[in-house]
Amino acid sequence: MSKNSIMTVQGTDISITTINENDYICLTDMVKAKEDDSRAADVIKNWIRTRSTLGFLGVWESIYNPDFKVVEFDHFKSEAGLPTFTMSVSNWVAKTNAIGIFSKAGKYGGTYAHKDIAFEFGGAISPMFKLYVLKEYQRLKEIESNLYGLEWNVKRILSKANYHIHTNAIKNHIVPHTRYSQAKKWLLYADEADLLNLVLFRCTAKEWRDANPQRHLNGENIRDIASINELTLMSNLESLNSILIKNGLSKKDRFKILNETAKEQKETLDRIDYIKTIKKETESTFIDKQKESPVTDFNNTLKGMHSIPHPKKKKDK
Structure with a gap:
């Protein structure tokens, strides 16, 4: 083939x-x-x-x-x-x-x-x-x-796989309790997808399309330029939200839990590797960043180290 x-x-x-x-x-x-x-x-x-x-x-x-x-x-x-x-x-x-x-x-x-x-x-x-x-x-x-590019592709595939788990939860636990016609049921799926978009990207899919018309015309969506860490978080949020939906939590409660989870996990992931925090604007994004000067990489590492809280010194008795 x-x-x-x-x-x-x-x-x-x-x-x-x-x-x-x-x-x-x-x-x-x-x-x-x-x-x-x-x-x-x-x-x-x-x-x-x-x-x-x-x-x-x-x-x-x-x-x-x-x-x-x-x-x-x-x-x-x-x-x-x-x-x-x-x-x-x-x-x-x-x-x-x-x-x-x-x-x-x-x-x-x-x-x-x-x-x-x-x-x-x-x-x-x-x-x-x-x-x-x-x-x-x-x-x-x-x-x-490039290893970063390969990892990005894996994370993108994983988020797409978890997308089906997410939509199944919506189909089985949200759709039956609404009066939407068959032609308008897609609104429920879009609404839940935007819940995750708001948590992770701070905008809806439509807001992103309006802000990026050329990328939209090229067939791209908000997740196609996400960073490796954002794709990891999206996959985690899709799984978590499907569980919360099955447990019958309200949309307001789910948003609060998802938001807190995303914030906590993002802070942890972003401290580990600076390049994984960068959005994939082009195919060569990760390679270009890796080729930056050692001084720049060193400064980025220092920034990550400064974000880690230092243990408090014990007071002398």
């Missing part, structure tokens, strides 16, 4: 498709970053027909593809460089059983090549462009492997 992502190089979006944990970069998009869109197919054809390119592709396939047809490759290699020699990606794949490069149609259509081959192609377009592509790709990999 494949997944798709995008990297932006010199203002142009370049698609990446991941198959069996291997990244394949769209050569068609890479050409668009340097040439006219209509020339992409010709540029790729001219590149793949050269002796040096075929030599590189042959070596790559020999290393990573046990089913590579070496005899067919040798035939192509012997003809490469002749005025009459032509080559296309589809012909290369069909004749040699290659796996390093392929073409596909659809939303993310185009010619894709394994990252090793794509970087080689980038060098053929322009050495400088190759470096831009390589640097942006490395940045994306750094974001993917």
Whole structure:
């Protein structure tokens, strides 16, 4: 199964498709970053027909593809460089059983090549462009492997899982005691969700949307930019509120308990790790903060230490 992502190089979006944990970069998009869109197919054809390119592709396939047809490759290699020699990606794949490069149609259509081959192609377009592509790709990999980013994703998934526990409690213990029509029952769920939003973020979902119209248009919600600690607290509050609902507590009493719990837990969590208190404004938020100067990190640590009350000295008798 494949997944798709995008990297932006010199203002142009370049698609990446991941198959069996291997990244394949769209050569068609890479050409668009340097040439006219209509020339992409010709540029790729001219590149793949050269002796040096075929030599590189042959070596790559020999290393990573046990089913590579070496005899067919040798035939192509012997003809490469002749005025009459032509080559296309589809012909290369069909004749040699290659796996390093392929073409596909659809939303993310185009010619894709394994990252090793794509970087080689980038060098053929322009050495400088190759470096831009390589640097942006490395940045994306750094974001993917960042421990804070990974933890944020886990917390986001956990809060979504607990969301279902929360909605089930509303469905079973609040909805039956109201006279809302089927079409308006969603208001009960939104009302309880906003109870948690008010406790944690000090605003409702609508208030956040009104204050962040562009993020709302991008499909984001208030939790998508929450800090790691806020997601942890939201997960805890969803579980706690579901229990309070089952126990029949009023909304006023639940708000008071949830508010006190959130305040206490937030103070504890925020003292442990400064970076986990930062809202995820962009994909690189956590990496950018980690790269701050040691002096800044040291000052933040001191702030956390000062917030911890010191034990009182015993009076001399």
